[in-house]
Structure formats: structure tokens, C-alpha cells
Amino acid sequence: MPVMKRDVGSDVLQHGQDDFESITVQTSIFGIILISIGLLYTFFGIRFFKITVFLVGFYIGAILAWIVLTNVEPSDGYGNSSGIIYLAVTLVTGLILGSIAVCCSDIAIYLLGALGGYSLALFVLSWSDNGVIQSKNGRIIFIIVLTLLGAILTFVFEDAIIILSTALIGAYSIIFGIDLFAHTGFTESVQEFLDGNHQVVYSVDTKVYLMLAGVLALFIIGTIFQWRVHRGEFGRRRAAKSKTAPSPAYSTPPENITEKKKKGWTLQFKK
Incomplete structure (x- = not known):
């Protein structure tokens, strides 16, 4: 298994080519998409219900597609169309799972x-x-534990976890997208942790530390912004209630409907 040091963004979109440091059309598209949805998630993740839910499925679909493609890739790659294959498959899979997520929002x-x-x-x-964890099995366990913990905590602290998750996911996406153009080596970490088909050397230097610090700074700023400006506006329950039809037990329409706000949610009840 050859040892490689290459940029994962170019690796995703430019397999089979010798120069993994160049910026291609595919890399540019991928980077712009990541930066755009990253900004939306970092600062407005809790604000827009349907968009946030769609992007959950999109992220998961794109990540799974990339993991499968890179781990089953032949030694000689996917030919001259590798870049297009990676871009097309990840985007299409993301769009499909994003649409499914909207239908299964709960x-x-x-x-x-x-x-x-x-x-x-x-x-x-x-x-x-x-x-940080050198063992492959140790990494897998660590990733699984934190993934499950995030899902479990959402049951208890829904608003807080939504804000924290969207801010972190968005911040990571922004810096990842920037690094597809800057090539500091930050993106190589993803291939190091998720690609079992290629051996990649991931080294942390000052540039990578600055990118990691950028993720942390954007995460903190996004969390504070969403907490102060958008907390309580996610609207999942409000949207569900607004679609509830009036009870057939009423022979006449209710006299009036009063709106009451409780913990950021707009609730409707009948007098």
C-alpha cells in the first residue's frame, strides 16, 4: 500500500491525476458548495427548519458516498472521469437523502x-x-461514541444541541471548503481517518493549527449568534401544530383563537 500525502478535496474530485494540489472546476464547485452551506448552518441553522433538515440528509448522503467510493476504489482509480464520478455521486446521493430527510423530519x-x-x-x-488516537479501532470507537452521544443528547436538550451541532458542522464545512483552495493540509485529516484504502500522511503544522483555530472561532461565534438571535425559532413543533386540522367534535367554529408564546414556540389553543 503506497504512502501518499495529498489533499483530500483534490483526492475526492481529482482521483487519477498526478497533481493533487491543483484547483480544478470540480474542486472549486465542491469548495463553494461547502462554504455556502457552511455559512448557512453556522449562523442560521436553527432558524430554517426545512433547509436545516434537508442539509442533514445531504451531508450524511455525501459523506457516505465519498466513504464508499474511496474505500472501494481500484488501485488505478476510476479512470479519467474520476473527478466527475466523485462529484456527481456525492451530490446526487446527498440530494436523495436530503429529500428523504425532509419527509422524515422527526x-x-x-x-x-x-x-x-x-x-x-x-x-x-x-x-x-x-x-490524536493512533489506533484505527480506537478512532472508530471514538467516532461512534460521540456520534451516538450527539443523537442521545438531542432527546434531552433539543434546542441547545441543534445550535451547537449546526454551528460546528457549518464551521467545519467553511474551513474545509476554504482549504480546498488554500491547500494547508487540513483536509488530509478526513482521508486519514475515513479512508482505509489509501495510506495518507497527515501532519499538523502552523497552517493546519490556524485552520483548526478557525473552525473553533467560527463555532463559538456561530453558537453565540444563534443562541442570542434565533434560539427557539426552529419551529418543528410549531410547524406540526399548524398543520393539525380542527377537531370534528366541534359543531361550530371556535369563538376565537389566542396565541401564546412559551419558550420560543408559538402555541395555539382554543377558548
């Missing part, structure tokens, strides 16, 4: 917490050469 909320835990695991592992 489940998607907890998948958001799980994705937040998964992102936290990758972030923590990235602070040392070849990962």
Missing part, C-alpha cells in the same frame, strides 16, 4: 445531533499528526 432532528457528534470527533482527532 428522525432527521436526531441525525443532526449525531452528525454534530461525528463532526466533533473528527475535529478532536485532527489536533495531532496522524490523529
Whole structure:
């Protein structure tokens, strides 16, 4: 198994080419998408219900597609169309799972917490050469534990976990997208932790530390912004209640409907 040091963004979108440091059309598209949805998630993740839920499925679909493609890739790659294959498959899979997530929004909320835990695991592992945890099995266990913990905590602290998860996922996406253009080596951490088909050397230097610090700074800013401006606006329960039809037990329409706000949720009840 050859030892490689290459940029995972170019690796995803530019397999089979010798120069993994160049910026291609595919890499640019991928980077712009990550930065755009990262900004939305970091600062407005809890604000927009359907978009947030859709992006949960999109993220999960794209991540799973990339993991499968890179781990089953032949030694000679997927040919001259490797970049297009990676881009097309990850985007299409993301769009499909994103659409499914919108239809299963109650489940998607907890998948958001799980994705937040998964992102936290990758972030923590990235602070040392070849990962804070060197053992492959140890990494897998660590990622699984934090992923499950994120989903479980969503049951208890829904608003807080939604804010923390979207801020972290968004911050990670922004910096990842930037590194597809900057090539500091930050993106190589993802391949180091998730690609079992290629042996990658991930080393942390000043540039990578600055990228990690950027993730942390954006996460903190996004969390504070969402907590102060958008907390309580996720609207899952409000949207569900607004779709509830009046009870057939009423022979005449209710005299009036009073709105009452409780903990950020707009509740409607009949007098």
C-alpha cells in the first residue's frame, strides 16, 4: 500500500491525476458548495427548519458516498472521469437523502445531533499528526461514541444541541471548503481517518493549527449568534401544530383563537 500525502478535496474530485494540489472546476464547485452551506448552518441553522433538515440528509448522503467510493476504489482509480464520478455521486446521493430527510423530519432532528457528534470527533482527532488516537479501532470507537452521544443528547436538550451541532458542522464545512483552495493540509485529516484504502500522511503544522483555530472561532461565534438571535425559532413543533386540522367534535367554529408564546414556540389553543 503506497504512502501518499495529498489533499483530500483534490483526492475526492481529482482521483487519477498526478497533481493533487491543483484547483480544478470540480474542486472549486465542491469548495463553494461547502462554504455556502457552511455559512448557512453556522449562523442560521436553527432558524430554517426545512433547509436545516434537508442539509442533514445531504451531508450524511455525501459523506457516505465519498466513504464508499474511496474505500472501494481500484488501485488505478476510476479512470479519467474520476473527478466527475466523485462529484456527481456525492451530490446526487446527498440530494436523495436530503429529500428523504425532509419527509422524515422527526428522525432527521436526531441525525443532526449525531452528525454534530461525528463532526466533533473528527475535529478532536485532527489536533495531532496522524490523529490524536493512533489506533484505527480506537478512532472508530471514538467516532461512534460521540456520534451516538450527539443523537442521545438531542432527546434531552433539543434546542441547545441543534445550535451547537449546526454551528460546528457549518464551521467545519467553511474551513474545509476554504482549504480546498488554500491547500494547508487540513483536509488530509478526513482521508486519514475515513479512508482505509489509501495510506495518507497527515501532519499538523502552523497552517493546519490556524485552520483548526478557525473552525473553533467560527463555532463559538456561530453558537453565540444563534443562541442570542434565533434560539427557539426552529419551529418543528410549531410547524406540526399548524398543520393539525380542527377537531370534528366541534359543531361550530371556535369563538376565537389566542396565541401564546412559551419558550420560543408559538402555541395555539382554543377558548
